[in-house]
Amino acid sequence: MMKNEAGVRIEEMLCQLADATRIDGEIWRAAYTLEDKTAKNILREWIEDLGLEYREDAIGNVYGRLPGTEPGTILTGSHLDTVKNGGKYDGALGVVTGVAALGYLKQSGFVPKHSLEVGGLMEEEGSRFPSGCQGSRAICGTLKEEDLEELSRDGVTLREALVSAGYQTEALKNVKRDDIRAIVELHIEQGPVLESEQKQIGIVDSIVGIVNYELTIQGSQNHAGTTSMPLRHDPVVAAAEFITESTRQMMAQAPSATLTYGAIQVFPGMQNVIADRVNLLIDLRDGSNEELLQDVVLLKRVLESIERKGFQTRLRQNDWLESVQMDPNVIRVIERHCEEKHLAYKHMNSGAGHDSMVFGKHFPTAMIFVPSIGGISHNPAEATAVADIQTGFELLCDVLKELSAQTFLSW
Known part of the structure; x- marks a missing residue:
């Protein structure tokens, strides 16, 4: 040949x-x-x-x-x-x-x-x-x-x-x-x-196994011009911190995992309004069911750090594929x-x-x-x-x- x-x-x-x-x-x-x-x-x-x-x-x-x-x-x-x-x-x-x-x-x-x-x-x-x-x-x-x-x-x-x-x-x-x-x-x-x-x-x-979540982070809606930065309870900032920290930790502790934030929605979604809440769609994958369970624990641990700052959160599982x-x-x-x-x-x-x-x-x-x-x-x-x-x-x-x-x- x-x-x-x-x-x-x-x-x-x-x-x-x-x-x-x-x-x-x-x-x-x-x-x-x-x-x-x-x-x-x-x-x-x-x-x-x-x-x-x-x-x-x-x-x-x-x-x-x-x-x-x-x-x-x-x-x-x-x-x-x-x-x-x-x-x-x-x-x-x-x-x-x-x-x-x-x-x-x-x-x-x-x-x-x-x-x-x-x-x-x-x-x-x-x-x-x-x-x-x-x-x-x-x-x-x-x-x-x-x-x-x-x-x-x-x-x-x-x-x-x-x-x-x-x-x-x-x-x-x-x-x-x-x-x-x-x-x-x-x-x-x-x-x-x-x-x-x-x-x-x-x-x-x-x-890989796949778990999909919808996450809501609840903040306090307020005026963008009259609410000083230290007094804000901004869920967009909290979401940014959560995305950054969960990504950092996943890369460091679970190198075979992939973590994706595929959609982010801000409500009410106006440039002069501090948001009321943020919705995130999460796709998390890993090579075994045991590894995927450990990844979920890591994700929830990072979420708890957001909650300790006074934000209410709701994590809803949409799908789990082994x-x-x-x-x-x-x-x-x-x-x-x-x-x-x-x-x-x-x-x-x-x-x-x-x-x-x-x-x-x-x-x-x-x-x-x-x-x-x-x-x-x-x-x-x-x-x-x-x-x-x-x-x-x-x-x-x-x-x-x-x-x-x-x-x-x-x-």
């Missing part, structure tokens, strides 16, 4: 997929749309041209299969859908690289013990049906009958969208998989860490091949959600990250270097070959 030959070909395939599914110049492959169908037709052509077996299940996941000699399946791939005006690599890189890897293994004469499959999964992003990950949930058997009544952003139910796209909802029970022995999802990092640390590969140990640990045995296989190839790699958490967070609760699952240029994702400027795509492709081929020969009862 010529240097970066596979990476160049995968890049060409990604461009073809993106260009065929643009709407007014923007990439958007929403579930059960014309663009979704177009992408699947292209994928089918690639899969069949490589001599792989193609099939589609009742939720719309598509598969390419390299049959094995014994029962059981090793699954790779990722999601085929995109966010509105997204990039061409998010999700699709894992699908296209998986197709290329299985095609290469077949053409090289490799016959797996456990079958190898690449999947193009439905609606991970939630850009049409907000709950997201319908494809992976159906594979795991956790997509319920009532979930078919979820309304899309354009006002139709999931059931209606499936029927309109030609799927038989009564066959959804057949989507559940019991034959999967392990899953490896290759994905762009969607962040700047690998590039900034000059690493070629990220091995994901955990998909972290999902990746499988240590699959991780060891990936790590061993990184070592053998002398790759620069690092263990890391995934700060974003993926189908692997659904799979990881049911099957031995791991993720391989390749660098994102500038850390940009969910953006038309999203990009990954051809050399990094090549590295991901070669690593995935080796990992799939080893996993396909494993006896999983020994795990």
Whole structure:
């Protein structure tokens, strides 16, 4: 194989997929749309041209299969859908690289013990049906009958969208998989860490847990011109102190955590009025549930220092999503091949959600990250270097070959 030959070909395939599914110049492959169908037709052509077996299940996941000699399946791939005006690599890189890897293994004469499959999964992003990950949930058997009544952003139910796209909802029970022995999802990092640390590969140990809060800090509304600075009870100043100090302490004491203040509202919000109250939306993430609980303790301790200054506060939890640990045995296989190839790699958490967070609760699952240029994702400027795509492709081929020969009862 010529240097970066596979990476160049995968890049060409990604461009073809993106260009065929643009709407007014923007990439958007929403579930059960014309663009979704177009992408699947292209994928089918690639899969069949490589001599792989193609099939589609009742939720719309598509598969390419390299049959094995014994029962059981090793699954790779990722999601085929995109966010509105997204990039061409998010999700699709894992699908296209998986197709290329299985095609290469077949053409090289490799016959797996456990079958190898690449999947193009439905609606991970939630850009049409907000709950997201319908494809992976159906594979795991956790997509319920009532979930078919979820309304899309354009006002139709999931059931209606499936029927309109030609799927038989009564066959959804057949989507559940019991034959999967392990899953490896290759994905762009969607962040700047690998590039900034000059690493070629990220091995994901955990998909982070997330807790969301709404915080209200209550002060005393008053006149901006007549109330001297020492006599003010200004919740904006208190909020600024809280944001600064909680960020400082989180960086010092919980380096794997991310703390984000995504929205700040000041009431009544007038330039000549000392505010009555401030509302903050907080997003806190970390790699394990234990670490996340410790982070919450830290956050509340900083909040108590604000309360001691006489401010009333109300912290309301809106959501708590537990972290999902990746499988240590699959991780060891990936790590061993990184070592053998002398790759620069690092263990890391995934700060974003993926189908692997659904799979990881049911099957031995791991993720391989390749660098994102500038850390940009969910953006038309999203990009990954051809050399990094090549590295991901070669690593995935080796990992799939080893996993396909494993006896999983020994795990």
